[in-house]
Amino acid sequence: MNQERRAQWLRGVLDLCVLALLSRGESYGYELSQALRAHGLGTVQGGTLYPVLLRLQRSGLLTAHWREGETGPARKYYRISPAGSAALRAAAIDWSAFAASVGAILSEEPKR
Template sequence: MTQLRRGMLPYCVLALLRDGERYGVEIVRSLGTVEGMVTSEGTVYPMLGRLRRQGLVETYWQESPSGPPRRYYRITADGRRAVDTFAAEWRRVAGAVEHFLSL
């Protein structure tokens, strides 16, 4: 189950970013509102770095009204395509798994 969650997490982050740009802690908090997706900054920040290197997200710095500047993340066109492809495949696989679980 850990491997399954680890594989889905980047796509969940990309899906969050489809709704608008966010900074790291905001992403962690948003994931934490859904049972089973609670994760730490130590997991999310390295993943965001990988997504950036893969060209799926881009970043920029913005001054914060309370503290140091924040790095904001936004999804790229390649990131949108990746999450759309994942979503279609997820629906197909989830339907197949549901079929066998309901036997």
């Protein structure tokens, strides 16, 4: 896949993907980055991910707390808030409708 195109698409849905991952349980930045990669979204650098996490936290969609590491430094764990869960539900409905519309356009036969 074209990396520039992937990056452009990812900017539009990264908030939604992060909220969805955190709806499954709390996590920290590196773990989220690995989960995004495992789901086929490629490598999401910290310089991209951490501003998203901070913005979502400041808007009340996430909460965060520091936890001492068992074998390393403390990590900042993020958890979806009730407002984040509501936002995720609404955005998931919007995304499904949007993706279906794009899919319909892309699958139409070209006029000759």
